[in-house]
Structures are given as structure tokens and as C-alpha cells.
Amino acid sequence: MKVFLVSLLCLIFTGNSFAADERIKSAEQIERFFLDEMKVSKPTDTSKFYFYNLAAREFYSYKFYDKSLEYYELAIAMKVSEDKTEAFINLMAIEHAKKREITKKTYERVMKYLKGSGKIKEAGISRYMNFISESFFSDKPAKDFRGFFGQYSKDKSIKSYIKNKEYKKALSLINDKSVYDSDIVNRVQFDLLRSLVLGKAKFKLSCKSTLDKFPNSFAWSMKVCRTLVNYQKGRTPSSKDVSKIKSSLKKQSESRLYFAVAVEDLK
Numbered sequence: 001m002k003v004f005l006v007s008l009l010c011l012i013f014t015g016n017s018f019a020a021d022e023r024i025k026s027a028e029q030i031e032r033f034f035l036d037e038m039k040v041s042k043p044t045d046t047s048k049f050y051f052y053n054l055a056a057r058e059f060y061s062y063k064f065y066d067k068s069l070e071y072y073e074l075a076i077a078m079k080v081s082e083d084k085t086e087a088f089i090n091l092m093a094i095e096h097a098k099k100r101e102i103t104k105k106t107y108e109r110v111m112k113y114l115k116g117s118g119k120i121k122e123a124g125i126s127r128y129m130n131f132i133s134e135s136f137f138s139d140k141p142a143k144d145f146r147g148f149f150g151q152y153s154k155d156k157s158i159k160s161y162i163k164n165k166e167y168k169k170a171l172s173l174i175n176d177k178s179v180y181d182s183d184i185v186n187r188v189q190f191d192l193l194r195s196l197v198l199g200k201a202k203f204k205l206s207c208k209s210t211l212d213k214f215p216n217s218f219a220w221s222m223k224v225c226r227t228l229v230n231y232q233k234g235r236t237p238s239s240k241d242v243s244k245i246k247s248s249l250k251k252q253s254e255s256r257l258y259f260a261v262a263v264e265d266l267k
Contacts, residue, residue, distance in 0.1 A: 030055070030099035035188050053087060060094065069094045083157065085125065086112045086173075092132065102136045122167045124156065158189070163258045165265065167196040179206050185256075188221045191228050192262055199267075202232055220248035220259070227263060237266050 034055045043051060056071035070089040088110045092102045111129065114120040120129065152246070161170035171193040179190045187206040194203060207225035215223060224247050227237050246260040 027059060027067040030062065030064070031067065033189070034058075045078055046080050046082060049075055049080045049082050050169070052078070054085070054172060056230060057091070060090065060097075063097070065094050065098050071225050083117070083119070084113065085117070085119050089125075089128070102132060107132060107137070122156070136233055159258070161264055162189075162193070165262075167193055167265075168261070171197050184210050184221050188225055188228075189259070192224060192259065195228050195231055196262060196265055200232060200234060205229065205232070218248065220245055220252050220256070222265060223248055224259060227266075237263050 004163050034051060038048070038051055041047070052071045052075035056075065059065070059068035059071060060070065066068045072090055075087040076084055091141070092110060093108055095106050096102050105127075111120070114125060114129065158170045158173050161167070161173070171190075174190055174193070179187055184207060187210070191205045191207050200212055205228055207221070208229060211217075211222055211225045211229065217223075223241075227241055227245070231237065242260055242264050246257065247262055249257050
């Protein structure tokens with residue numbers, strides 16, 4: 001599993017990734033990329049599950065909705081214990097993108113999984129499903145449906161994976177196309193995870209443009225970004241570097257102390 005995920009993520013999250021390639025003209029190009037990598041890596045069932053999720057997400061981002069649906073269904077069909085919330089909920093997003101509606105049948109299928117897995121007890125997911133129900137199956141005026149299931153459960157899952165040092169899983173939940181338009185915390189998180197997965201490989205750090213504007217900043221996010229810049233130059237973070245980041249986090253954002261722990265894992 002490790003070999004497959006590392007090689008796949010290296011291709012997806014480096015500058016040569018097709019995810020930022022304007023030359024992509026068809027779903028077949030994306031599918032060929034994934035299938036070729038899968039053939040070489042010979043992944044386990046768990047790795048295949050993440051492969052299908054990643055592929056489905058890419059197809060969706062390019063508006064190849066039929067292919068996105070196909071690969072989410074493949075992920076759902078895998079007999080693995082991994083969380084399938086993203087795959088199930090995005091069945092509704094794809095249906096809405098294609099037909100501007102969500103059928104009760106699809107909604108009930110998603111709810112069946114969420115109840116069976118216990119995920120419906122999570123506040124964010126419960127709110128999301130209530131929103132769908134009120135928007136599409138009640139007499140109240142329909143609200144603006146935002147479609148693709150993103151941050152409701154992902155933020156919590158990413159945080160949990162980082163705390164458990166499951167960095168590849170955390171990275172697999174992030175679509176790099178949206179990172180550059182997000183806030184500095186999400187960009188630093190993305191860059192840190194890529195560094196943890198890819199090592200000292202040279203790739204564009206999404207946080208660096210902000211660091212260039214505020215090179216002397218004492219913000220914890222800028223300290224982490226500065227550490228990542230040095231890491232790409234071959235300098236492994238010292239205990240002093242980590243201590244400074246921890247100190248800033250305790251003062252500025254104590255709930256994110258797990259970032260400092262993750263920085264310690266940069267080798």
C-alpha cells in the first residue's frame with residue numbers, strides 16, 4: 001500500500017501533475033494515467049479504494065461526471081473498512097450536476113450508509129443531509145445547493161489522520177486545485193503533508209507567496225512555511241525549529257499543536 005500511495009501521490013501532487021494540466025481534453029487521458037500507475041504499482045484493495053476516490057475526484061473537477069460516478073461506485077463496491085462517506089455523498093453531487101436535481105432514491109441510499117456506519121451522528125454530516133432534505137424534499141423554498149461534498153467531514157478527517165500520523169491518507173483527501181485559493185492555514189497544511197509524503201522533492205509551495213510578502217512574520221504558519229522552504233533546500237528541522245513553532249502555536253492557535261508534531265516527522 002505504501003509504495004502505491006507514495007508513487008501515485010508523487011505524480012498527482014507535484015508540478016508535473018495532470019491535475020493542473022490545461023492539455024487535458026478527455027476523461028480517457030485521466031483514466032489512462034491512473035490505470036497505468038495502478039498496473040505498475042499492483043495495489044492492495046485498500047490502496048485501490050483510495051485510487052478510485054482520487055480518480056473520481058479528478059473526473060469531477062474536470063466535469064466528467066459519468067466517469068466520476070463510475071469510479072465512486074467502484075470505491076463503494078470495494079470490501080474495505082475505510083470511510084466511504086465522500087463516495088456516497090458525492091453520488092448526490094454528481095446527480096445534481098447532471099440533472100439539477102437529487103432523487104429521493106439516491107438520498108435514501110446515502111442515508112442508509114451514513115446510518116449504518118454511524119457517520120450520520122457527526123454534526124457536520126447531519127447538517128449537510130438535513131440541508132439536502134430541506135432543499136429538495138420539503139415544501140420550503142429550495143436553497144442554493146453547493147454540490148460537491150467537501151469540507152463538512154474532510155476537515156475533521158484530515159485533522160484526525162494528521163494526529164495519527166497517517167499523512168498519506170490526509171493528503172489523499174485534499175484536491176490541490178482548490179488549495180491555492182484557500183486560506184494560509186490550508187495551504188501550509190497541504191505543503192506540510194506533501195513534504196511528509198514526498199520528502200525533500202522539489203515542488204511549488206503554495207504558502208511561499210505569502211511568506212515572500214511577510215518574510216519576518218512571527219505567525220506560526222509562516223514559521224512552518226519557512227521551515228518547509230529550508231527543508232526543500234536539504235535542511236531537516238532541528239529541535240529548536242520545532243520548539244519555536246510549538247511556542248507560536250501555543251500563543252496563537254493551541255488547537256493546532258499537531259502541526260508541530262508533524263513537522264518533527266520531516267526527515
